[in-house]
Amino acid sequence: xxxxxxxxxxxxxxxxxxxxxxxxxxxxxxxxxxxxxxxxxxxxxxxxxxxxxxxxxxxxxxxxxxxxxxxxxxxxxxxxxxxxxxxxxxxxxxxxxxxxxxxxxxxxxxxxxxxxxxxxxxxxxxxxxxxxxxxxxxxxxxxxxxxxxxxxxxxxxxxxxxxxxxxxxxxxxxxxxxxxxxxxxxxxxxxxxxxxxxxxxxxxxxxxxxxxxxxxxxxxxxxxxxxxxxxxxxxxxxxxxxxxxxxxxxxxxxxxxxxxxxxxxxxx
Numbered sequence: 001x002x003x004x005x006x007x008x009x010x011x012x013x014x015x016x017x018x019x020x021x022x023x024x025x026x027x028x029x030x031x032x033x034x035x036x037x038x039x040x041x042x043x044x045x046x047x048x049x050x051x052x053x054x055x056x057x058x059x060x061x062x063x064x065x066x067x068x069x070x071x072x073x074x075x076x077x078x079x080x081x082x083x084x085x086x087x088x089x090x091x092x093x094x095x096x097x098x099x100x101x102x103x104x105x106x107x108x109x110x111x112x113x114x115x116x117x118x119x120x121x122x123x124x125x126x127x128x129x130x131x132x133x134x135x136x137x138x139x140x141x142x143x144x145x146x147x148x149x150x151x152x153x154x155x156x157x158x159x160x161x162x163x164x165x166x167x168x169x170x171x172x173x174x175x176x177x178x179x180x181x182x183x184x185x186x187x188x189x190x191x192x193x194x195x196x197x198x199x200x201x202x203x204x205x206x207x208x209x210x211x212x213x214x215x216x217x218x219x220x221x222x223x224x225x226x227x228x229x230x231x232x233x234x235x236x237x238x239x240x241x242x243x244x245x246x247x248x249x250x251x252x253x254x255x256x257x258x259x260x261x262x263x264x265x266x267x268x
Contacts, residue, residue, distance in 0.1 A: 050254035051231040058183060058262030059212075060221040067181045070144040071113055071267045076106070078117040079141045079180075081130060082149030085188060085255075086121025090246030098252045098259075105260030110267070118143070126153045127167035134171055138178045145181040147259075151207045152187040156200065156245075161210060168211070172218055183263070184215040184222050189229035191237060194244035221266065223259060 070076050080086050080099050088097020095101075099119035106115045120137050122129070127150050138146065148171065154164045175182050186208035190197045208226035215222040232239045232254060239251025247255065 050257050052258060057258055058221050058223050058266050060266035063219045063221040064181045064266055067145045068267055074112055075114045077143045078145045079137060079143035080117055080147040081120045081137060083121060083125040083153050084123035085247055086149050087123050089123045090241040090248055091252050092249050096249050096252060098256050101253055101256035102259055105256050109260055109264040127164055131167050131171040135174045143180055147183045149185040151211055155203045155207050168214055182220040184211055184220050186211045186226050189226050191240055191244050196244040
């Protein structure tokens with residue numbers, strides 16, 4: 001299926017069943033199996049195109065061995081963890097956030113594979129807080145692949161890079177012990193003309209560069225989301241909502257589509 005078709009289908013509204021959203025900390029102990037979505041309605045005409053470049057997809061190297069083995073057995077379990085963009089803050093509906101759209105997009109690209117994507121995003125978290133619960137989440141969901149979105153809140157809260165790097169390496173130890181594959185997703189790009197976080201893209205871009213270097217060093221798959229978003233000029237506000245921080249529906253749809261396309265290609 002072509003990328004534009006996937007984006008249009010995602011943006012039209014998808015009848016997704018139960019996906020664990022992590023919308024409130026009080027719900028973090030519940031683990032609900034996602035269900036197969038119902039077919040989407042006819043997409044609207046004139047929806048924006050989602051650009052694809054080598055930077056926008058998944059740079060996997062040899063870092064997805066367990067996931068490839070799972071796909072060979074017609075299954076794939078993914079744990080998506082991080083902060084608000086994993087949780088889906090900013091989407092107009094829960095089913096238009098990144099995780100439910102990614103699950104739908106992957107199932108469309110790999111119809112013979114039973115794909116489940118669990119949402120364990122908690123808005124506002126830094127890497128330190130995410131790592132503190134990482135082992136418990138892995139034990140609960142037993143994923144083949146962990147998608148770890150990292151870095152945005154750390155930079156916006158002016159955490160030193162050394163602190164972020166220490167948390168990243170602490171997480172690496174947990175992930176290595178669990179034997180799971182990892183896809184690191186770096187910070188998002190924010191509107192250059194925004195009011196609330198003007199000038200932060202320089203720091204976010206540097207963090208993205210360092211996260212990619214560390215991911216490559218340890219053999220993780222990496223998605224350079226920050227670089228990819230530079231080509232999102234045709235999306236409303238570059239894919240970012242009116243608060244200058246959280247993704248809007250178009251941003252989530254585009255991010256899910258390029259992630260699904262990259263993963264499907266990497267997993268064969």
